[in-house]
Amino acid sequence: MIRVPEPTLMTDIKQCQSFTNSNRDYVRDLFIDLLTSRYQLQGTILNLGCGPCDFDLALCEINSAINIISVDGSPAMIDIAQGKIKDYPITLVCDFFNNLTYRADITISSLTLHHQLEPTSFWESVKANTKNGGYVCVMDMIRPTSYEQIDNIVNKLAGSEDEIFKTDFKNSLAASFTVNEIKQQLCDTNLNLTVEVVGELGIIALVHGQL
Numbered sequence: 001m002i003r004v005p006e007p008t009l010m011t012d013i014k015q016c017q018s019f020t021n022s023n024r025d026y027v028r029d030l031f032i033d034l035l036t037s038r039y040q041l042q043g044t045i046l047n048l049g050c051g052p053c054d055f056d057l058a059l060c061e062i063n064s065a066i067n068i069i070s071v072d073g074s075p076a077m078i079d080i081a082q083g084k085i086k087d088y089p090i091t092l093v094c095d096f097f098n099n100l101t102y103r104a105d106i107t108i109s110s111l112t113l114h115h116q117l118e119p120t121s122f123w124e125s126v127k128a129n130t131k132n133g134g135y136v137c138v139m140d141m142i143r144p145t146s147y148e149q150i151d152n153i154v155n156k157l158a159g160s161e162d163e164i165f166k167t168d169f170k171n172s173l174a175a176s177f178t179v180n181e182i183k184q185q186l187c188d189t190n191l192n193l194t195v196e197v198v199g200e201l202g203i204i205a206l207v208h209g210q211l
């Protein structure tokens with residue numbers, strides 16, 4: 001199926017609340033396991049598209065010596081995250097990725113690549129904001145081959161979630177990239193990273209490596 005892009009930012013308050021209240025533990029735990037089994041958590045971690053900061057809180061629980069810069073261009077999402085980060089070493093930044101000038105030890109991102117109208121600009125931001133020798137770990141969904149497959153995935157994984165989340169989930173799957181498209185994006189931006197299909201469902205890609 002052809003890709004159907006969705007808006008870059010999640011700006012609607014109800015949409016952000018629905019996303020925050022949904023059960024995404026599987027994706028979070030998978031990401032944290034894969035990241036920590038491959039790379040040592042240290043220094044400054046940059047999270048592109050932090051959403052409600054669930055991943056950042058989990059990482060701080062594992063290693064309280066890290067500090068995280070959590071970026072999201074949506075004021076509504078940043079407001080929600082603000083209420084969750086308490087005393088954690090997390091700095092929230094409300095901005096677009098292409099405005100950032102950091103030098104992170106590790107750059108992470110989850111469920112955000114598919115929001116990009118210009119995915120190469122996303123990868124340029126990853127490259128520009130990660131220090132030489134730093135690490136990258138980006139996870140996102142893989143676009144299914146049909147709308148029927150999308151419906152099956154959403155019913156199976158999010159059958160008990162609210163309608164706003166289910167609609168968002170469907171739109172996100174339709175906006176996701178294929179593994180070959182992600183590999184082409186990396187080629188276009190001269191990024192020598194590994195693309196792996198992870199998890200037992202075959203719908204999640206992990207892009208990772210050292211710069």
Ligand SMILES: C[S@@+](CC[C@H](N)C(=O)[O-])C[C@H]1O[C@@H](n2cnc3c(N)ncnc32)[C@H](O)[C@@H]1O
Pocket residue numbers: 008009010011024048049050051052053054055071072073074077095096097098109110111112115116
């Ligand atoms: C689907 S959410 C994922 C949140 C979080 N990473 C998670 O997995 O729970 C993607 C977030 O990235 C933000 N976002 C997407 N593209 C962006 C961009 N180019 N600049 C800034 N924020 C962006 C959206 O506003 C949204 O809150």
